[in-house]
Amino acid sequence: MTAADNERYAGTLRATLTEQLVAQGSITDERVAAAFRVVPRHEFVPLVPLEVAYADDVVLMKRDDSGVAISSVSQPAVMAVMLEQADIRSGHRVLEIGSGGYNAALLSELVGPGGEVTTIDIDADVIDRARQGLAAAGYDNVRVVQADGEFGSPESAPYDRILVTVTAWDIASAWMDQLAEHGRIVVPLRLRGQTRSIALDRTTGGSLRSRSMALCGFVCMQGAGAGCERLVGMHQDQVSLRFDTDQEVVEPPEEVLKLPRVVVWSGVLVNREEPLSDLNLWLAASRPGYCILAAQRSAVKKGLVSAIPSWGTSATIADDTLTYLTSRRTADEEVVELGATSHGAAAAEHAESLAGEIRRWNHDYRQGPDPVLHVHPADTPATRLPPGFHLTRPHTHLTFTWP
Ligand SMILES: C[S@@+](CC[C@H](N)C(=O)[O-])C[C@H]1O[C@@H](n2cnc3c(N)ncnc32)[C@H](O)[C@@H]1O
DSSP states (O other), X not given: OOXXXXXXXHHHHHHHHXXXXXXXXXXXXXHHHHHHHHSOGXXXXXXXXXXXXXXXXXXXXXXXXXXXXXEEEOOHHHHXXXXXXXXXXXXXXXXXXXXXXXXXXXXXXXXXXXXXXXXEESOHXXXXXXXXXXXXXXXXXXXXXXXXXXXXXXXXXXXXXXXXXXXXXXXXXXXXXXXXXXXXXXXXXXXXXXXXXXXXXXXXXSOXXXXXXXXXXXXXXXXXXXXXXXXXXXXXXXXXXXXXXXXXXXXXXXXXXGSOEEEEEEEEEEETTOOOXXXXXXXXXXXXXXXXEEEOHHHHHTTSSOOOOTTOEEEEEETTEEEEEEEXXXXXXXXXXXXXXXXXTTHHHHHHHHHHHHHHHHHHTTTSOOOEEEEEETTSOGGGSOSSEEEEOSSEEEEXXXX
């Protein structure tokens, strides 16, 4: 293949990918589609075949010494959804936190010649890669800076949009400080075992309020804003409970899963593939002692834990009792029934109560709008926070309310 044939083939693959993103609803805005049609993704992943560069998939670029993924070129569908959440306009000044070049090039297309894009990454290798890709693709107007995103990039502030493309645990104070008056932050926020890309608008009172959210997955933030989940191992670590750092870690009684099991079925039916993230967030908000229970396949095989998703399931640990969300097949193989499994001193009571909460979610919230996230600076007095589900992070108070 000549270089010209190669470019033509890349163009065809790019057009197909864009059509696919439009067909599946990841792109609804023609401006975003236009950007996807022109930015040559293959220039940012030069070592993979063109078919891989234009697949709707993440391209892993770097792992740390223990094998954990720390840098990637994100999945096009996720980027498209976030760009739409951001609603980038011509002339905007945009900061991207977590670089690689491809998304910065899309941003550059969207802001046009009158706008400005700054992209920052904590990793010098990523910065080199981003610079090379942007030069090869012809986007020499993007400002590429090596910096810890926790502190933003004050030199080019204020920004109309701040797009974070790495999993964050909090909304850093610097992002709020560097956001223009009518600005918007789009950030993949990690909360109780799930990551949601949340678009946050500044309110007149100086807080932020979400306008949309979508499930997503990203590599974890490094540097000053790095967060972590704390694990409590059980049954020789075949089973674990995960807690966020703002939660109190509750130790389960030893060998609790070997105690008699009580199961209560809720009567709530869901499609086997239906994401239960909204239910999980609701349970996180409403159940004391909330955590995520994850199990190795060996634990499921041995019957210690009933079948649960590979990432884990909602659980509570309270009153020396471990209770978790479970499901069983129905006559329709596409549909499962949700229920609660419990072991421990108050198993009957807790299983009944969790099943009741599943019914409540089903009745009151399942088909409803997304919850709303309110973000207030950490020094906001408690009396000024809206009532709802509160999480305290280093820079902010996060409050979820359900419309
Ligand atoms: C998913 S990649 C970003 C993908 C990119 N936006 C693209 O165009 O494909 C996430 C990046 O965030 C970077 N990162 C992690 N912690 C960071 C931090 N504190 N500040 C800036 N970048 C960070 C990683 O080095 C990694 O390159």
